[in-house]
Structure formats: C-alpha cells, structure tokens
Amino acid sequence: MSSYRETMLRRPALIAKLVWQSPEQKLGRTALMKLMYILQVRGVPLGYWFRLYSYGPFDAEVLNDLDVAKSIRAVTERTVQYPTSYGFEIEPGAKFDKLEPALFEWLEPHEESITWALANFANRTAAELELLSTIVYVDRERGSNGRAEIDDLLPLVHGVKPQFNEDRIRQACRELQELRLLSCSA
Amino acid sequence: MSDAHRTYEIRCPIHGFIPVNDWEWEIISQPAFQRLRRIRQLAWTDLVYPGAMHTRFEHSLGVMHVASQLYDGIAARSREVLKELGYNDDGLQRDRALVRLTALLHDVGHAPFSHASEDLLPARADGTSYSHEDYSAAIIRRQFAEVIANHPLNLNYGLKAANITSLLEGTSEARNTIFWRELINGQIDADRIDYLLRDSHHAGVDYGRFDWQRLRHTVVAVRGGPGEGPRLGISEGGWHAAEALVLARYFMFTQVYFHKTRVACDHHLRHTLHDLLSDGKFPPPNDARLEEYLAWDDWRVLGRLAEGKAGEHGIRLAQRDHYREVYHTPESPGAKDLRLFERVREKLGDLVKAEESAKKSWYKVGPADIPVVADNARCDVLPLSRFSTFVAKMKPVGKVMLYCRREDKDEALSRMEGVLSKRRSAQ
Numbered sequence: 001m002s003s004y005r006e007t008m009l010r011r012p013a014l015i016a017k018l019v020w021q022s023p024e025q026k027l028g029r030t031a032l033m034k035l036m037y038i039l040q041v042r043g044v045p046l047g048y049w050f051r052l053y054s055y056g057p058f059d060a061e062v063l064n065d066l067d068v069a070k071s072i073r074a075v076t077e078r079t080v081q082y083p084t085s086y087g088f089e090i091e092p093g094a095k096f097d098k099l100e101p102a103l104f105e106w107l108e109p110h111e112e113s114i115t116w117a118l119a120n121f122a123n124r125t126a127a128e129l130e131l132l133s134t135i136v137y138v139d140r141e142r143g144s145n146g147r148a149e150i151d152d153l154l155p156l157v158h159g160v161k162p163q164f165n166e167d168r169i170r171q172a173c174r175e176l177q178e179l180r181l182l183s184c185s186a
Numbered sequence: 187m188s189d190a191h192r193t194y195e196i197r198c199p200i201h202g203f204i205p206v207n208d209w210e211w212e213i214i215s216q217p218a219f220q221r222l223r224r225i226r227q228l229a230w231t232d233l234v235y236p237g238a239m240h241t242r243f244e245h246s247l248g249v250m251h252v253a254s255q256l257y258d259g260i261a262a263r264s265r266e267v268l269k270e271l272g273y274n275d276d277g278l279q280r281d282r283a284l285v286r287l288t289a290l291l292h293d294v295g296h297a298p299f300s301h302a303s304e305d306l307l308p309a310r311a312d313g314t315s316y317s318h319e320d321y322s323a324a325i326i327r328r329q330f331a332e333v334i335a336n337h338p339l340n341l342n343y344g345l346k347a348a349n350i351t352s353l354l355e356g357t358s359e360a361r362n363t364i365f366w367r368e369l370i371n372g373q374i375d376a377d378r379i380d381y382l383l384r385d386s387h388h389a390g391v392d393y394g395r396f397d398w399q400r401l402r403h404t405v406v407a408v409r410g411g412p413g414e415g416p417r418l419g420i421s422e423g424g425w426h427a428a429e430a431l432v433l434a435r436y437f438m439f440t441q442v443y444f445h446k447t448r449v450a451c452d453h454h455l456r457h458t459l460h461d462l463l464s465d466g467k468f469p470p471p472n473d474a475r476l477e478e479y480l481a482w483d484d485w486r487v488l489g490r491l492a493e494g495k496a497g498e499h500g501i502r503l504a505q506r507d508h509y510r511e512v513y514h515t516p517e518s519p520g521a522k523d524l525r526l527f528e529r530v531r532e533k534l535g536d537l538v539k540a541e542e543s544a545k546k547s548w549y550k551v552g553p554a555d556i557p558v559v560a561d562n563a564r565c566d567v568l569p570l571s572r573f574s575t576f577v578a579k580m581k582p583v584g585k586v587m588l589y590c591r592r593e594d595k596d597e598a599l600s601r602m603e604g605v606l607s608k609r610r611s612a613q
Binding site for chain 1: 270271272314317355356357358359360361362364365367368371372409410411412413414415416417518520521524525527528531541543545557564565566567568569571572581582584586
C-alpha cells in the first residue's frame with residue numbers, strides 16, 4: 001500500500017520526470033497541462049478532472065501539483081517574457097535525483113505512453129497544443145466511436161477556438177488521427 | 187400572471203440590493219432553487235464561528251450579482267478581444283443574460299451541507315465520482331428547462347437550459363461563450379469573490395475581505411500569444427486588489443475552511459450521511475432518481491439527528507463531541523515532514539480515527555498567478571507574481587492532520603512523544 005507521502009508526491013514526481021525526459025529538459029506550462037491531458041486520455045490514471053476553456057482542457061490541480069514539485073525542488077520554474085506576453089519554463093530542480101524510486105513505480109506500465117507523448121507533443125507551441133488538445137476533448141465529448149466524422153467536430157472546435165480556420169482545424173484533426181488519438185472517422 | 191418587465195431588489199448583507207428581473211425571479215421561485223435556503227454554505231463551521239449559518243441561497247444570488255458586474259467591466263474595457271471572439275452588441279447583451287443565469291444556478295446541485303458531503307456522491311461508469319456541478323447541470327436540464335426557455339424576456343435571446351449547462355460543465359456546445367466560463371470557475375471568478383466576502387462576513391472574520399470594487403473596475407480579457415485563447419486578467423492598476431484576493435483565499439483556507447474543528451465536523455458529517463443513505467451514497471443524477479436526490483437537504487439530515495437516528499457520528503455532532511486533532515504537519519510540508527508524519531501515524535496506530543488532508547479538501551488555495559496588463563505603450567502582459575512578492579513566494583498548502591477521540595488524546599500525545607523528542611533533538 002502506498003504511504004501518504006507517495007500518494008501526495010506521485011503526480012509532482014511525474015511532472016519532474018516529464019521535464020527531465022523532455023527533448024530539451026524544459027517544458028512550458030501549457031505543454032505540461034496538455035501533456036497531462038493527453039496522458040490521461042491515453043489511460044495513465046492521473047485522476048485529474050479536465051474541463052474545457054477557451055485555452056483548451058484545463059485542471060487547476062495540475063498547477064497545484066506543479067507548485068508541490070517546485071516546493072520540494074524537483075523542478076524549478078522561471079517566467080519568460082515574449083514580445084507582449086509571457087510564459088513559464090520548467091526545468092529539473094536540484095532535488096530531482098533525490099526523489100525516491102518508489103515515487104515512479106506506478107508509472108512503469110505507462111513508460112511507453114510517456115515517451116510517445118513527449119515525442120509527439122513536447123516541442124509544439126502553446127497555440128498548437130491548445131488546438132490539438134481541444135480537438136481531442138471535443139472528439140471524446142462526442143463519444144463518437146467512429147460514428148462521427150471530422151466534419152462534425154469542425155464547427156464545435158472552431159466555436160471554441162475561432163483563432164483557427166476550418167482548414168487548419170481539419171489538418172490538425174488528420175494529424176491526431178494518424179496518432180490514433182481520435183475516434184471519429186475521416 | 188406577472189408583469190414580464192417588472193424588476194425586483196433583494197437585500198444582501200454583502201452587496202446591498204441585488205436587482206433581479208422577472209425571468210430570474212421566476213427561476214428563483216422554483217422549488218429546486220428554494221431548496222438552497224435549506225443548504226448551509228459552510229456546513230458545521232458554526233461550531234467554531236457561530237455566525238456562519240448562511241446558505242447557498244444568498245450565495246447564489248451574490249454570485250449572479252458579482253458575475254454580471256465583472257461581465258459589464260470586461261465588456262466595457264475589452265471590446266477588441268471580444269470582437270475577435272465574434273461578439274457584437276447583441277451578442278454581448280444575450281451572453282450577459284446567459285452568464286447571470288449560469289451564475290445563479292451554478293450551485294443548485296449541492297448536497298446537504300454543501301462541500302462537506304460531496305464525498306458521498308456516487309461514481310460514474312468510468313469510476314470517477316460525480317461532482318455537485320454534474321447535479322447542477324442535471325437539475326437545470328430537468329427542473330428549469332421550461333422556465334428558462336419560455337419567459338417573455340427570453341424572446342430576443344432564445345436561451346435554453348443547454349446553453350447554461352454547456353457553460354457550467356465546460357463543453358464545446360458552449361462555442362465562443364466558453365470564454366465566460368472563467369467568470370464561473372476560474373482564478374478571478376464570481377463564485378470565489380462572493381464566497382470569500384460572504385463567508386468572512388458571516389463567520390465574523392476579516393480574512394476574506396479584499397477590495398473587490400477595485401477588482402471589478404480593472405478586470406479585462408487578455409489576449410494570449412498568437413493563436414492562443416484569451417483569458418481573464420487585470421490591468422496594472424488592480425494588481426494590489428488581485429494580490430489581496432489571492433491572500434484572502436490563503437487566509438480563509440487556513441483559518442476557516444481547513445480549521446481543525448471544522449474539518450473534524452466534516453468527517454463526522456460524512457459518516458453520519460453514510461449511515462443515513464441507502465448504499466451509503468446519494469442517488470446518481472439521472473432522471474429517474476433526481477427527485478430523490480433533491481429531497482435531501484439539511485433539514486432532513488437535522489431531523490434524523492434530532493430523532494437520534496444518525497448513529498454515533500450524528501451524536502458526536504449534536505453534542506459537539508468531535509474528534510480532537512493530535513498532530514498536524516506544517517502548512518507546506520517537505521519530504522522530511524512527511525516522513526515524520528508517517529512515523530507519528532504508525533506510533534498512534536488504532537488511536538487515529540481520522541486523517542484529513544488539505545490536498546483532498548474541496549476548498550483550495552489554488553494557483554495564484556493572474557495575468558496583469560502593464561500600463562506601458564505595448565500593454566505587456568506579466569504574471570501577478572512579477573508584481574507581488576507575496577504571490578511569488580507562496581507555497582502550496584499540503585497540511586495533513588491526525589485526529590483521535592477526545593478520551594484518547596492524552597494517550598496519543600504520550601505515544602507520539604518519543605518520535606517528536608527524537609526529532610527535536612536532531613534539530
């Protein structure tokens with residue numbers, strides 16, 4: 001049985017692991033949020049409760065877990081200023097290698113999903129991640145199981161993300177189909 | 187037949203008069219809404235703060251009022267961003283009504299004693315538990331659909347129950363109105379603003395007060411980077427008010443919502459309800475059992491308690507013989523603190539009757555960063571933590587508390603002594 005410490009630190013440990021294993025050993029907050037969403041979709045039992053916002057699926061619990069990961073110095077985070085906005089860069093912290101192996105045992109059956117998610121999503125822009133995760137969310141919400149088509153998703157996704165035209169959304173849907181993240185058909 | 191254009195004012199201890207139109211008045215008059223008069227906002231918090239006897243009814247009216255004030259501020263100050271979301275004046279007028287109704291109805295699904303009993307909501311087919319929002323949505327669809335759709339004031343808007351539930355639940359059917367979800371459930375949402383002010387007022391504490399009038403005059407829609415969705419933020423002039431909101435959340439959590447005695451009472455309430463409910467859970471939010479769920483309110487639970495039919499935990503609540511806290515970690519425990527906690531837990535063994543964690547609490551201090559639009563020519567957007575040293579230094583609250591029976595407290599303290607003195611001498 002897991003100890004309280006293990007239960008409390010397992011998701012923050014996953015955050016640290018994602019940062020450590022990401023291609024450049026750094027992740028933005030949007031990337032972290034959407035990676036957690038994709039991992040949960042892929043069956044990693046994270047227990048988050050994602051809801052849709054204009055910036056895609058979001059659960060504040062992910063940020064709470066990030067705060068815990070920062071407080072135990074498993075990761076560090078700094079603000080990055082862009083021309084008119086800002087982002088956050090998360091990097092491995094001084095105590096990352098002090099995290100007990102037991103905190104990662106629950107992830108063993110999901111190593112492949114983690115590697116896959118990082119390879120396919122970690123290096124994308126925040127805007128792309130918002131769009132892709134929104135499409136996955138809408139597809140799952142429709143519960144289509146192959147009965148719906150991409151055309152059914154387009155107006156809904158466009159409604160939530162009017163920043164993207166339908167051609168761009170369609171292209172993103174096809175990409176997600178190739179990654180087998182959508183249940184709708186072409 | 188009422189005059190469809192009549193307006194009403196309801197007195198509120200926080201906001202003065204809350205104006206209500208005839209459409210909203212009819213909604214408020216529905217039995218499923220009136221039930222909120224019988225659901226206390228803060229459960230058994232009155233055992234610590236005797237004034238905290240207020241209900242979800244007055245809170246729901248307050249959230250509607252705050253949401254529309256925030257909405258008006260954003261609509262006035264963020265025209266360009268809203269235009270990019272496809273809004274014109276008619277659309278803004280319609281969605282103002284939508285936001286007000288969503289705010290008004292957001293809590294109709296609460297179980298008796300609000301969040302304290304939420305652990306007794308049953309599981310969905312996928313194993314995750316229903317939330318009070320799922321119940322709110324189901325109740326809106328079943329109990330309010332007609333009164334929402336058919337009022338004369340809705341003629342120009344054509345709003346349906348589904349418009350409200352999609353915004354409340356965060357589904358894609360909300361389309362561009364999803365932007366307003368942050369007003370219902372976000373960092374600067376109307377729910378949070380109202381409950382901090384209201385709970386403070388009734389509890390008789392000042393911890394939850396902040397300059398909300400300044401906040402409503404500075405809240406704006408903030409563009410993300412290229413292609414990113416907009417979010418709610420504040421203009422630079424309001425950052426101290428936003429900082430005070432963040433601090434109010436922290437103080438109210440540590441001093442009221444996660445007060446050791448209140449948390450003990452929540453534990454007893456959960457067990458009381460578990461004994462009272464068939465299968466130990468509330469009925470699920472499906473059409474066949476929704477009426478059964480709505481029949482549960484505080485009065486019914488208190489009736490069972492008064493009849494002495496609420497088991498050992500009910501007696502403890504009635505006699506204020508709650509479990510006593512014997513150990514707690516620091517507010518933001520590190521790895522060492524958690525290891526010590528586990529040793530203490532082991533030493534106490536079966537004396538521990540409850541273990542309560544801030545992590546599992548329904549109230550959260552939550553993430554603190556809010557986008558701030560700087561007062562410079564480029565209107566740079568910066569996180570609140572760049573302005574506020576307090577916010578930058580805040581740590582997550584992860585406190586855990588152990589409880590035993592009152593009569594076992596001395597034995598518990600003596601059992602822990604060895605572990606704790608070892609720790610003291612090591613320091």
